[in-house]
Amino acid sequence: MTTVTITNRLESQAELTVHCKSKDDDIGVKVLSYNQEFGFHFRANIFFTTRFYCSFEWPDGGGIHWFDIYKQNRDYSVCKDCQWIVKSLSPCRFNDVTKAYDVCYEWNKSKV
DSSP states (O other): EEEEEEOOTTTTOOOOOEEEESSSOOOEEEEETTOOOOEEEEEEOTOOOEEEEEEEEEEOSSSSSEEEEEEHHHHTTOOOTEEEEOOOOOEEEEEETTTEEEOOOOOOSOOO
């Protein structure tokens, strides 16, 4: 079982609207206050193709931002409890080695 947790760490402390889904599952829309988190869990498939993507939107954020919050070929070997913080410039994953949220990625260039 894999767990993904997302925490709102926007520097402006604005509310963050998050909508996560996969090809088969829609986790639904969540509105997170600053420092609030939500999580979901799932079983990754045997074909190494499990992928959950999320949209992120906040006031003055310049529109909707997209990110693959879980990609099995990227995340499977590094986290079973994948903890993310969302900042305005990027989502960052917790690094078990450094004990910090220092594995940061750019927003997706396109919707999915």
